Amino acid sequence: xxxxxxxxxxxxxxxxxxxxxxxxxxxxxxxxxxxxxxxxxxxxxxxxxxxxxxxxxxxxxxxxxxxxxxxxxxxxxxxxxxxxxxxxxxxxxxxxxxxxxxxxxxxxxxxxxxxxxxxxxxxxxxxxxxxxxxxxxxxxxxxxxxxxxxxxxxxxxxxxxxxxxxxxxxxxxxxxxxxxxxxxxxxxxxxxxxxxxxxxxxxxxxxxxxxxxxxxxxxxxxxxxxxxxxxxxxxxx
Numbered sequence: 001x002x003x004x005x006x007x008x009x010x011x012x013x014x015x016x017x018x019x020x021x022x023x024x025x026x027x028x029x030x031x032x033x034x035x036x037x038x039x040x041x042x043x044x045x046x047x048x049x050x051x052x053x054x055x056x057x058x059x060x061x062x063x064x065x066x067x068x069x070x071x072x073x074x075x076x077x078x079x080x081x082x083x084x085x086x087x088x089x090x091x092x093x094x095x096x097x098x099x100x101x102x103x104x105x106x107x108x109x110x111x112x113x114x115x116x117x118x119x120x121x122x123x124x125x126x127x128x129x130x131x132x133x134x135x136x137x138x139x140x141x142x143x144x145x146x147x148x149x150x151x152x153x154x155x156x157x158x159x160x161x162x163x164x165x166x167x168x169x170x171x172x173x174x175x176x177x178x179x180x181x182x183x184x185x186x187x188x189x190x191x192x193x194x195x196x197x198x199x200x201x202x203x204x205x206x207x208x209x210x211x212x213x214x215x216x217x218x219x220x221x222x223x224x225x226x227x228x229x230x231x232x233x234x235x236x237x
Contacts, residue, residue, distance in 0.1 A: 009034060072089070
């Protein structure tokens with residue numbers, strides 16, 4: 001979970017770029033979107049304030065997926081026309097990255113994975129089956145869709161652009177496997193994120209969340225969620 005520290009070029013507040021896949025950071029103080037540019041951070045614009053949601057997570061939370069510990073380093077908000085939902089960017093102790101999303105009282109964790117082949121987005125059809133890696137089972141395409149960028153905070157593996165529309169395919173397997181192919185904006189290549197569902201306790205997050213609720217009880221805010229049967233990974237370039 002190492003990285004590079006710097007100063008926001010707009011307000012001077014500290015910002016952090018963590019890991020090999022992190023290329024941008026949204027300043028907590030002034031909402032500036034900053035990307036790595038050689039040794040100096042570069043301002044590329046600002047993003048809107050976050051929309052209120054009922055998420056239980058926050059930046060800085062630490063947990064574990066299997067034997068790998070992680071830290072929540074970024075927050076992304078997307079929309080498909082109903083309401084905003086959150087997807088949380090994770091930095092793992094081994095230098096890899098992934099995403100965490102909430103649905104129906106559970107978490108859906110995904111990690112960047114190597115695919116043997118990634119079919120073009122235009123060639124996919126809901127209900128079709130694809131094999132993404134040698135020796136892995138075929139997965140069924142549950143949904144093809146697009147999501148619009150609304151806002152973000154903290155570290156991201158892509159440069160945020162207000163109003164950008166990202167394409168994705170959600171897949172599942174007969175033994176409970178699930179994955180997301182993130183195709184980003186038109187012209188971007190697909191990236192595979194695979195994962196599984198787990199409880200807050202299994203992720204090592206339940207105690208911290210319960211402590212926050214006891215200290216600062218808040219009213220529930222509207223939440224929009226991707227289906228709990230599907231992967232919940234964010235769009236990637």
